[in-house]
Amino acid sequence: MNPFTYKDGVLHAEGVSLQAIAAEVGTPFYCYSTAALVANYRAYAGAFAGQDAGVCYALKANSNLAVVRTLAQQGAGADVVSEGEMRRALAAGVSADRIVFSGVGKTREEMRAALEAGIYQLNVESVPELEALSEVASSLGVEAPIAIRVNPDVDAKTHAKIATGKKENKFGIDWDHAREVYARAAALPGIKPLGIAVHIGSQLTDLAPFRAAFERVVELLHALRADGIDIQRLDLGGGIGIRYRDETPPDLNEYAGMVRSITGNLGCHVTLEPGRALVGNAGILVSKVVYLKHGLARRFLIVDAAMNDLIRPSLYDAYHAIKPVAEPAPDVEPVTVDVVGPVCESGDTFALQRPLPPLAADDLVAFCSAGAYGAVMASTYNTRPLAPEVLVNGDAFAVIRPRPTIEDLLGMDRVPEWLGK
Template structure:
């Protein structure tokens, strides 16, 4: 489902023309579609209908409160990796009993906050974390419901910076030590080891790595039950890819069928933690052309968005489709051009020699598939204000995070007495 389409020669988000938003909020800006968010969630819910499965949205993909609230209203839980994300989920209306707290480096303060909130589960990733959580829970007089994240040593075949399930990655308990660590968890006070968690990476477009990881998890489950540990929950993580360019993401019905075939007879509640696949193609970044620069050897399309707004191309060499907001006429003149931002870094480059129709100063361009890991990873580098975020529903739009003024950015800092 694409909600970003040309109508009468102008790119729209649902029923709203993008130039109208640009006139109201300026550029660059992020734009999300309520219809696309809803359709993505319902695709998961429909695929897993009839299974004992919960969808907990991975907040790190896009932590805007309105986005989280959209999913919460549809029945989603939340997968969080910090106290801040947990508080965002709660503020957006996700019930505590639908929140899972993941992450490799939780502080004792975060553990306490999670237990005070009464969340569904804490996913533990190391023996020191087990021991710290035991101390915190015991001091509070409560029992922490936990799953232990295991590292199945499965190569997800994805980008090295988003692979999380191989033995050299920092995440989870090494497969060979998992059974021993569960025994340690069962012996510690204040802990209730109820589940097994696994997450092997992001932007996966093949079901085979998932199957390999889940089959290893089931093998561990049977061993733990034989040890007398009552495993009732399986947290299968997220990682399903989306289409940025020519990828062929797995069909959700096929994915759900695979999960059912492996886990369906175990008597366990399954938790799924999609992020990118819920929000990635529900958002775009809109920018304005500042200049077209003709160099000696190549041309540059300089736009007012930069690497601080969308870092994925710089960080991951990621591809985002780039299109003019005004639809080109028939048989447009297509030529290669570098699409770059104004930040003083050579890495501030969105695309090299991208074939694009001719565009001029002040024209609008849209970067597709920017709903995941776009605004949430942005910064104020070069003292550039964060781009506003806009949510569209039908023919209406609302600013769900305004652009801060430079004055507000400066006012947030303090001068020491000896410089005042």
């Protein structure tokens, strides 16, 4: 569904005018749609209805408490990669037995916190991590329920910075050594190997890499069971893409059908960990035009959002559609512009030579499909306060993370006494 549509000549989020939100909270700001979050979750979970499967939302995509709680109230568990994300999930109402802890660099302190919370599963990604977890679990007198993340050496055919399943990637246990690592896990005190985990990347728009990876997982499952290791769980990760420009994401029912065909007769509980697929198109970033600058051969549309607010274009060369908040006339001739921010970096560029309706200072624009990896990756570079986040529900909206003041940012620093006052 698309919750961001024009009504009476103004772009709305559900029933709320973006102009009205801008007048109250200022720009730039993130805006999320409750209706889209709910619809996305229900579509994902509904596709797997009838399977022994659970959906654990990947908090790294968007960890705002209100967003996580919205999904938790629909039945979502959580996939987390830090103690902070785990605590966010718990604070948002996700029960500990619906939380999976992933990531290559868990500290002993994080392991202890996860075990004390009683989470569903830790996904182990290296032998040193496995041995550290054994020590922590043994010191607590508990068994750690684990899956080992295996690297199936499958090319996800996505951007190099979000591909995670090939041999040269840092994630997971190399395929050729997986069985011996499971044997090591089974022999260690405090470790209960129950599952196999795999995640080959993000923003996948083809089912073929998923199928290749999942079939390799099943091959490993049979080998492990033959070794006497009782595999009961399969964690198949996330990675389903969304439409930013002209992509054609996989049909969820086809994806779920493929999972059923590969895993349905194994007697395993399956965990899915979507992130972007649930929140990506449920959010936008609204910004204001500061200047239209004319160069010798190019026009620059300078907006008040910047790479510190939305880093995806700079980091991944990512495309985000840009819409004027005031609906343009149907016959208006577009103008080709570079859309840039005010940060002192040449990389602070959202779009190059993008055809847009004529825009002027103080006009509002919306960067579409910004609900995933937007606010959660933001920084205060150039001492720019973080953009506030707003959640819309029908005709109502609430600020779910306020914009800090510059004084708030200055107050985070401490000047040592020897520098004086």
